[in-house]
Amino acid sequence: MSGARLGRVLALAAASSLVLAACAGGGGGGGETGGDASTVKIGFMGDLTGENSAIVIPPFNGAKMAIAEYNAKNPAVKIELEEYDSQGKPDQATSLITQAIGQDKIVGLIGPAFSGESKAIGAQLEENKIPSVSPSATNPGLAANGWTYWHRVVANDDDQGPGIAEFLVTAKSPKKAFVLSDDQEYSVGLADAVAKSFEGKGVTVERDKFAKDASDYSSTVTKVASSNPDVIVFGGYYAQAGRLLKQLRDGGVTATFASGDGSLDQQLVSGAGAQAAEGAVLACPCNIPSPDVTGPLKTFFDNYKKSANADPAIYSTEGYDSATAFIKAVEAGNTTSDKINEFLKTVSFEGVSKPIKFKANGEPENNSIFVYQVKDGILKLLGPAESAKLEG
Template sequence: MRFGRVLALAAATSLALAGCAGGGSSSSSGDGSTLKIGFMGDLTGENSGIVIPPDNGAKLAIDEYNATNPKVKLELKNYDSQGKPEQATSLVQTAIGTDKITALIGPAFSGESKAVGGVLEQGKIPSVSPSATNPGLAANGWKYWHRVVANDNDQGPAIANFLITAKSPKNAYVLSDDQEYSVGLADAFEKTFKDKGITTERDKFAKDASDYSSTVQKVKAANPDVITFGGYYAQGGRLLKQLRDGGVKAIFATGDGSLDPQLVSGAGAAAADGAVIGCPCNIPDAGATNEFATKYKAKFNVDPAIYATEGYDAATAIINAVKAGNTTGEKINEFLKTADFKGASKQIKFKENGEPQTNAIYVYQVVGGVIKNLGASTEAKING
């Protein structure tokens, strides 16, 4: 039912925005003009810890650009979807129809990206997501959609293969909730294990469930060597705690949606210890010194976290288009086809379908209550 309402809202929004094709407007700003750029994602919801860092990264890039006193300045407008597809569908109507954004950084999550992608396409609003990883997003034929992270068809196999190399499992259990991102990542885990001849079982629970006792009993009965979870940290922390409380000791691995200290706090440090987390992001360890980390900490008084560099790079791709004299959605989109620059996260260049050219996956592990970067999945060594 919920998905049906999302489709209905999207259809209504598409009709309402049909007259907005071309996207964006500029307002007077001294001797120049100002373009509005949107950022959409979960900024106050249960998984906002994944989205606030890329929003901060985008703010940093735009503030740096505006400080050069360009002829065309940029105004970043936030749209807090709380990660809910139906909320994103409503917000995109305001963003395009009322605020007249020229481009969008985001949406941050896959479900909301799927819900609004067609509306952005019809409005000719280029979007660059710093963090949506569902593989199917690239298969919609959208010409205005881009992302700067590898998808779950890269992430899932990389995490699963890392576990296979490290632990030589004979059987695996794949878990997820029912969100778009979660199911897609779990699909990738399951396929990789089965392709390698590993006995694999699977279970799924509702996103808003809080009692996972049925799932815990299934996993305990199966006695797997490894457990993988597709989902975000809000659910992942609760799940991991209940698995450990239920006597399940197998190594627990998950993806980028759970790469946040709240996975550890949600599970408890003892339960989370040893958990493996994969991500198409390379976060400097706390206290690391590099140019981006130094600038980010000076502005926000915290170390950069998940997708902070990707938020910066997504904004920079749009900034570079504006620097080159492109001030409409259509012209910015044409410029993005030629984008090729060294970003804070990686070399930024898009394939024809909006996917990034670079698809490296990094592995992290909870050690002593702290999430440590182990390095690229093809080279990382597990602790324990």
């Protein structure tokens, strides 16, 4: 399903409210505009049609579902979800956010989904006083920019990197690790965090980096094969991870392969081939609900499946919670970007993914890391990183 079609449902649902907003002169905008709105606009930005869109469509579907549920209650102020398909490209995100702020007058942004695009537009959001909540951007440096309008609901790679390394040290007792990345912001940041954690535990680390758009990794494969490491960790997305893992296995490299949340998708298996992917370890600051969950997660699972016509996947719960943070702000009577941002400073609620509350720098208070493993061609949750056990 294309990104364009996905957004139209909410736009149509809010059409009558838009007419009222136009008559009243309300509806969106940064700073103190939109105060008398009967409809406000919240954007969603991320890769909806690009090569790594499988990571972003689930949180988009989660956000869309949360807002649809809210609008179905016929509140005094409805929310219109505007979508911005950046395809994960920072330069495209820069162009889109200019449109979102200047033309569409959004009062908040869910996303950006990836770290590179988050870094690229953070200053624009800050300058225009547009609050953002990312469901999935994990680069640690994003919290160090002094931005006061930026938030995320996931643990960063300074948590995820050690989670991967510590799990592998416990499970495999490696003496040597080979840590790889491509040249994307997220990939480099996660690889750095993993390498630092390995070194802190006395594991010898070798490194290599390749271009994001490369298709032939033979040089890297040769280096890894020559090193003969006990474990390999790639900090990057599944589109690159699948090709890399296939070529490593074809090159005779049999060491345990691990990666982070960017590779946590079934397309890692299809990209590498089931045989090559078997046993691969994936970490994520996300707890993906399974069909046998109970309680609120069961309700979410069933509603999401009806809404998206698919089971919940990576960051679907985080997308829902990111949208819910904005929904709670609007429910409390905040319709300008400034007032919404002030509300986000103190928001606290039991989210679907975890309890949601932000630190002063926009980081989440809760930062659990979970470990998954490819077993019989399927991604299987092993549990929290501190207690998960490797299978096979």
